[in-house]
Amino acid sequence: MEYSHLQRQAAYMKKSLFDQGYLNEQFYQLEELQDEDSPNFVEDMVTSCFRDSTRLLSNIEQVLEKCPPDFGKLDTYMHKFKGNTSSIGASRVMNECTQFRECCDEENIEGCLKSFQKMKREHAVLRQKLESYFQLLRQDGPVERAARASN
Amino acid sequence: MENPSRTEPFPVGLRVLVVDDDPTWLKILEKMLRKCSYDVTTCGLATVALSLLRERREKFDIVISDVNMPDMDGFKLLEQVGLEMDLPVIMMSVDGETSRVMKGVQHGACDYLLKPIRMKELRNIWQHVYRKKIHEVREIEGHDISEDMLQFRNCSEDFDDRQSSGGADLSSVRKRKDLDTSDQEVNDSAAVKKARVVWSVDLHQKFVNAVNQIGFDKVGPKKILDLMNVRGLTRENVASHLQKYRLYLSRLQKQHEGKNCGANMQSDFSPKAPQANFGLQNSTPVNQANTAGGYVPVGIHPTVPITQKFQAQNRTPVHVDNEKSTVALHIKDQKEAARPDISNSRKLNSTPLGGVLSFKSTATNVEYKPVEPSTSKHQNLTGGIPISQFMQYPKHDHEPYSLLEDYSHLPLSSQLHQTQREPTFTDYKSHNNKTIMPVTCTIDSVSVQVERGIVNPQEVNRSGSWLPPIREPSMKTDTDLISLPQDMPLCSLQNISCFENVGLNSMDIFQYDDSMSLTEFQSNWYEGLEFNTDYLYEPLEYPIIDDCLFA
Numbered sequence: 001m002e003y004s005h006l007q008r009q010a011a012y013m014k015k016s017l018f019d020q021g022y023l024n025e026q027f028y029q030l031e032e033l034q035d036e037d038s039p040n041f042v043e044d045m046v047t048s049c050f051r052d053s054t055r056l057l058s059n060i061e062q063v064l065e066k067c068p069p070d071f072g073k074l075d076t077y078m079h080k081f082k083g084n085t086s087s088i089g090a091s092r093v094m095n096e097c098t099q100f101r102e103c104c105d106e107e108n109i110e111g112c113l114k115s116f117q118k119m120k121r122e123h124a125v126l127r128q129k130l131e132s133y134f135q136l137l138r139q140d141g142p143v144e145r146a147a148r149a150s151n
Numbered sequence: 152m153e154n155p156s157r158t159e160p161f162p163v164g165l166r167v168l169v170v171d172d173d174p175t176w177l178k179i180l181e182k183m184l185r186k187c188s189y190d191v192t193t194c195g196l197a198t199v200a201l202s203l204l205r206e207r208r209e210k211f212d213i214v215i216s217d218v219n220m221p222d223m224d225g226f227k228l229l230e231q232v233g234l235e236m237d238l239p240v241i242m243m244s245v246d247g248e249t250s251r252v253m254k255g256v257q258h259g260a261c262d263y264l265l266k267p268i269r270m271k272e273l274r275n276i277w278q279h280v281y282r283k284k285i286h287e288v289r290e291i292e293g294h295d296i297s298e299d300m301l302q303f304r305n306c307s308e309d310f311d312d313r314q315s316s317g318g319a320d321l322s323s324v325r326k327r328k329d330l331d332t333s334d335q336e337v338n339d340s341a342a343v344k345k346a347r348v349v350w351s352v353d354l355h356q357k358f359v360n361a362v363n364q365i366g367f368d369k370v371g372p373k374k375i376l377d378l379m380n381v382r383g384l385t386r387e388n389v390a391s392h393l394q395k396y397r398l399y400l401s402r403l404q405k406q407h408e409g410k411n412c413g414a415n416m417q418s419d420f421s422p423k424a425p426q427a428n429f430g431l432q433n434s435t436p437v438n439q440a441n442t443a444g445g446y447v448p449v450g451i452h453p454t455v456p457i458t459q460k461f462q463a464q465n466r467t468p469v470h471v472d473n474e475k476s477t478v479a480l481h482i483k484d485q486k487e488a489a490r491p492d493i494s495n496s497r498k499l500n501s502t503p504l505g506g507v508l509s510f511k512s513t514a515t516n517v518e519y520k521p522v523e524p525s526t527s528k529h530q531n532l533t534g535g536i537p538i539s540q541f542m543q544y545p546k547h548d549h550e551p552y553s554l555l556e557d558y559s560h561l562p563l564s565s566q567l568h569q570t571q572r573e574p575t576f577t578d579y580k581s582h583n584n585k586t587i588m589p590v591t592c593t594i595d596s597v598s599v600q601v602e603r604g605i606v607n608p609q610e611v612n613r614s615g616s617w618l619p620p621i622r623e624p625s626m627k628t629d630t631d632l633i634s635l636p637q638d639m640p641l642c643s644l645q646n647i648s649c650f651e652n653v654g655l656n657s658m659d660i661f662q663y664d665d666s667m668s669l670t671e672f673q674s675n676w677y678e679g680l681e682f683n684t685d686y687l688y689e690p691l692e693y694p695i696i697d698d699c700l701f702a
Contacts, residue, residue, distance in 0.1 A: 026267035033182045033270070041182065048175040079219060080173070083245040086267045087175040 010136040017133070022126050026089025043134045049088045050127055056081040057120060064116060067109075074104050074112065085123075093122045159188070162277030166190040170200040170216035170228070171243070176266065180215065183270040197223035201231060208236050212280045215264075215273075218244040218251065226258045233259040239279035243268060290387045350392060357381060358392060 017023045027042075034041040060077045063069050082097040096119040103111030167189050171177045177193045184191045192211070194200040197220040204211060214232050218225035229240045242255040245266040255263040261279040264272055350358070361378035362370050372390035379389070 024267075025269075029183075029267070029269060030179065033179070033186065038182065045175055045179060048178065052173065052175060076219075079246065083217070083219070083266055084173055084175060086245050087173065087179055089267060 006136055006139050010133060013129070013133050013136060017126075017129060020092075022090065022092050022122075022129065024089040024091040026086065028089075030088065043137075046088050046130050046134070049084055049090075053081055053084045053093075053123060056084060057123060060116060064113060068107075069109065069112070071104050071107055075101060078104065090123075090126055093119060093126060096122055162280070163188045164190050165277050165280060166192070166210060166212045167276070168192050168194060168200060168203065168211045168214045170194045170197055170214065170220065172196065172217065172220050176217070180268070180273070183268070183273050186270060187274045189273075196220065197225065197228040201228065204232060204236050204238070211236075211238060213239045213241065213276060215241045215243060215276070218242050218246070218255065226254060229255070229258045229260055237283075239283050241276060241279065290385050354379075354381065354384075355392075358389070358396075362393075362396070 014023075014027075018027075030042045030045050038044070056077055060074060060081065063073050063077065078097055078101050082094055082101075085093045085097070096115060100112060100115040100119060103115050165187075167184050169177060169180045169184065169191060171180065171193075172195055174195065177195060181191045181193050192203070194203060197216070200214070200216070201223075204214070216225055216228055220228065225242060225244075229242060232238055232240050239261040240259065241262040241264060242260040243264045243266055244251060247265040252263045261282075262276070357379045358375060361375040364378060365371075365374050370393065372386050372393055375393060376384060376386050376389045
């Protein structure tokens, strides 16, 4: 009972992540890649992604602290950041990236700052949600695969 | 990165090289490709990827690379790979702007994928490999194309084997008639991966002979083809080769004009040539090359060792050759300012090579013979005497490179070096009376290739002397990659030897400096390829040598 409860919880969580636009199709792709050889592939990728994206965010923050910021660098970092978050399908974060880049192109410092804050928020929220999700999955065990499949 | 299962049909086991600086994507792509039953090698740096490719040109079928790499512009990498290795390259990016995609296509990408990438998109990448193969097969007339295709499709053997056998069949049929000493190279080459025309020394010589016979102004692919009378060679093969040749010549021309070296060089160098040669021997060409600025490929270094060896044999020209090659390369390099790859490769290649470039200005033909204006194309050495020596054979350098391109996959086996070394020298001597002019012409054609190939020799040499870089952990790859460093030296040595020979040959020829006909030169040059292997085995000592070989 508890087993299926966890399973349901995880499934529900994932569904809401998708419904709210936190995740997109790419996340499914990752799930499909998970197999016996790499049983924790999705979580590994998410961890790897967040490790790099967090670092990039701090890089961007450093550049933004300068006045005026080096927009070229910002653009480069943002591009990398977007590419990085696209790997797990973090659609909300990616949307914010697009916004940020637009402000960057316009050299709109204030816009960049605002957008950056939003990005950071989305990034943090997603991270938290995914951590909870994986925790559930871990408790689920092999059932998680079935849960995914049913989704 | 090994050959795919022998029992699996294409495209199982397709050998893919994935280049991406994002570690997460690299893992994802690797996983996806593995699921498609492909043989995957990952790489986190473009420069490392290039070395990998150069080291093992025939070990990959396709390259997938991200556009934004930290160490090199993805488009440049794309260009380089397309030119040097002629592998299909797929670009990736999270940025899907039309202009970017267009740029990718312009630089030769056979596809442009947007991140996030789906596995089904990767599953179909084999079509690019297949398409290229078919295209190449069709280029070869006189062969049973359907047979080739069948071979390709029904490959029940190792993918490599299929390719080699298919390619070997074609090339061996093609080459047997044309190649003498080159035969071994071609047939031995396990790297003849595709059914494509390998412009061996002999073949190229025939080509040049035909061109000269027809008259450069009136030349046309059909005429050349008829004159060459090579079975299996198609008009398309000749046409593309002619185009390269023309580009090469024009490039030399521009370089020459730009450098103002040609004519002056001649007068300056001729008296010095012999002396210069010796001088060069002792001097560190590298230093001189430094002026050039890192046209690494030419590998001036080799000249040094070579000259030493030749000293006994009075092969001062060798120096010149090497220098020339270096110079030539350098010149090209300069010309090809637009070719960032080359410059990139230069920088990447190493400092020692940088010195080599100084030769750039050498006017290849000027010194020894009454080089015709065409020879003056080679830039004059801005440096001192040593440079001038090099000038003589700037073209020479180019040629080797072009050969390299073709031969990159050739076995360059030691047997070539060992057995052929001696004879080549003597052979070359007999060719002394050839005019240099022809050489220059060839260089032009070579230059095109050289430009591309510049990277190659460098890579090759580098492999020997650049093992460390390859071992960099930046490569997120399989164990295959890990084993590369060990493999590389061998590869590089082999490759280098090819280059070396070329350099040597040129030396011989130049000694006698008299009017060596282009064809003669070319053949000598090719023969020289075999000789140079000697020098290759000292990559660490004379890293440049490798490069110089082409010089």
